Amino acid sequence: MPDAPIIAQKAPFPVEVTEGKSYFWCACGKSQKQPFCDGSHKGTGMEPVKFTAEESKKVFFCGCKHTDKLPLCDGSHSRL
């Protein structure tokens, strides 16, 4: 069983993404480079989630790690 993710922050991380570029969202919450993976998930049983930007715009990556719409914020942080 994977561990439960750590809540990095109870709010999303706004990021200006670039069309065609891929991003690896930290699912475990342990990364020091939030909201992205820095390899700290080793041993947690969790893996980063790949996000490929379909257009250049601002997106809100989930910071609480409890969203149902990985890797983007769906408002679940308000219930934690």
Ligand code: FES
């Ligand atoms: Fe959290 Fe990689 S550091 S998923």
Ligand code: FES
């Ligand atoms: Fe996780 Fe909003 S920050 S659902």
